[in-house]
Amino acid sequence: MTNDWWRGSVTYQVYPRSFQDSNGDGIGDLTGITERLRYVASLGVDAVWLSPIFVSPMADMGYDVSDYTDIDPLFGTLDDFDIMVAKAHEMGLKVIIDQVLSHSSDQHPFFVESRKGRDNPKSDWYVWADAKPDGTPPNNWSSVFGGSAWEWDGHRKQYYLHNFLTSQPDFNFHNKEVQDWLLETMRFWLERGVDGFRLDTVNFYFHDARLRNNPARRGEPQVNPYEMQLHKYSKTRPENLDFLARMRDLTNEYGASMVGEVGDSTRAVEIMAEYTSGDSHLQQAYSFDMLGPEFTPKHFRSKIETFFKKAPDGWPTWAFSNHDVIRHMSRWHDYGADQDSLAKLACAMLLSFPGSVCIYQGEELGQTETELEFHELTDPPGIRFWPDYKGRDGCRTPMVWDNATNTHGGFTTGVPWLPIKEPQLSRNVAAQEANAHSVLHFYRHMLEFRSERAELHGRDMARFLRAPNPILLFRRGNLLCAFNLGTETRRISLPRGAAEALTGPSQAASISGSLTGRKLELGPNGFGFVELS
Known part of the structure; x- marks a missing residue:
């Protein structure tokens, strides 16, 4: 495969906590992933993407990193990672890993040092600002997970910026030392053989240095007030493009690819186009525009046409499900003649769109959202906004390999970190392997058809x-x-x-x-x- 292997590629997303547990602790791990790579390869996909596996206190399930160059013991060791990468490459699979660069854990040594005072070597590595004269935050920016995006630190006597949890402080990308260091952490994994990165919240890196207030977004009150602002100054700043160019130079050295997650509910496709246009920034980008409730020809057509109108030479990645949203089989249930027919339609449609594609684990089984009770939740925003928003746990429940209840569908001999319930257990891999007309077999047929038709995986718009x-x-x-x-x-x-x-x-x-x-x-x-x- 050439350095353009990512064009038209199909990536299979693995949520490591929920794919396969090899040691009975109820949490999936790298050894478990290695054991199941043959299944992934059998689908006919080109790459496997792993959600975060770095050292983390797990306040946000690994999206709060405290060590960017080591594996969290929950998932294994660096040796386990190397074995997994080697095995994937033997099977012809590229390996993509999550990079959470916009923020770290508050337990990262650099933040621990930064909050000690205003005159230490890491004092400017995070975004700090003085309070207003009345003690309130420096501006009106809000957090994706609710409340203000600013948290007061009593020792330093300043606020720090956190676009997500208070335990996820934002790096200060206006400091070039921060950029240089983050690029070196990426190089560490490239040297270990990874083929690319999925970039979490790629448009959140830079903030407005003048800390101007975000304008209001017209409309009705929302469950989460974050959607009541236009985030003009807190993200998607023009300085982002220069840093993306530095990242592109780095990945070009290794023939690697990047796919950026664009988080924006008003102009995501336009940002995708801007970030992938030409050959100086991201190779690919995706947004949440096809991860919502809309299921109409007009919707899908408008998103695809808008992207290529804005960036004729850009490259999108389309997905219907991932670890952050309700599974599409549940979102679009009302549009299905029956569950299998809807699953096959979604598969055929997604794999026909121009660009690249990402499939989320279990999607190939027609898997549905797990209905959880409040006491079963682990996801912070779900706990905060229950019951109007139930969080992301329902799409993160473990992969179901068979119908054995004593091993929780073949996932673990222990107690799974999230429960596996009967509706999900019934759509297991073993049962669908045995049924020639199953959703699983249809995904294989459709992936093979896509690979055989240059029109579907090439540059034909x-x-x-x-x-x-x-x-x-x-x-x-x-x-x-x-x-x-x-x-x-x-x-x-x-x-x-x-x-x-x-x-x-x-x-x-x-x-x-x-x-x-x-x-x-x-x-x-x-x-x-x-x-x-």
Whole structure:
């Protein structure tokens, strides 16, 4: 594979705590991941992405790092990591790891030193500011996890910035020493053989040095008041681009790739385009625009068209589920004729979009959100905003390998860190391996089909065609892609030049009459691929 291996790639996201426990402590680990790599490779994906595995007090499940160059003992050791990387490479899988650069844990030695005073070597490594004369925070910036983004430190007698938990202080990227050090932590992992990075909150690195107030966002009050601001000054600052260029230079040395998570609820696609345009910044970026409740042809079309209009040479990564949102099978349940049909439709649609793709563990099983009770939660924002927002634990419950209750679906011989419940247990790997018509086998068929069709994994952009709602219709090169997002049978007219045979994986769609009449019939949640001349 060339240095452009990431173009059109499909990445499988592993949430390490929940993939496979090898030692019976109820928490997944690196050895468990290594044991299951053959399964990942069998899907036909190109890469595996691991959510954070670094040393951490786990206040935010590893997104609060206290040592950037070592493995948390919960997950194993550096030797375990090296073994996992070597095994993945033997199987033809690239390895991508999470990098949480915008902030650290408050237990990181640098923050411990920084908060001691205003004149030590690390005093300016984090974002500190004086209080207003009345003792209130320096501005109105809010935290993603609720409340002010500023926390008072009584020893230093200043506020520090935290866009997330108070135990996640933000690095000061205006200090070049901070940038240099963070780049060296990335080099550490590149030297160990990783092939790329998923960059957490990539647009949060820089803040406005003048600490200007964010403007209000018009609309009704929200469950989380964070969404009541336009975050003009607290993130997505222009200085970000220069640092992304430095990161690109580093990854280019190793032929590695980056995919940045763009966190913004108002103009995420535009930021994705800006951050990937040209060859000087990120190779890829993704946002939450397809991770929400919207399930209409208009929505999907608008996000794809907007991206490529803003950045014709940019490269997006699309996903329907990840570790931060309700699984798409539960979000879009009302649009499904049945669970399997909806899962297969989502798979075919996602793998047909122009760009790269990320699949979240369990998605290939048609897995649904786990309904948890309050006492079962571990996620801080879920606990804070319950019951109007139940947090992210429901999509993070362990992978289910079989239906054995004594090993919690084959995940652990101990007590799993989050419970596995019957609806999830019923959609296990072993049962779907034994069923040729399962969602799991369909994912394999569709991934194989994508790999065989240059139009689907290459640079062929999508050209959207008119179609009655709820049909999504577009061309990728000479391949027509048609999707029925509704629960009633629909018949559509095809363009001139339709071939005599429908191509694609089994169960894709059916032809109504003959293609001579240029008619395609799509059943509930049906879809199809038609060769065009």
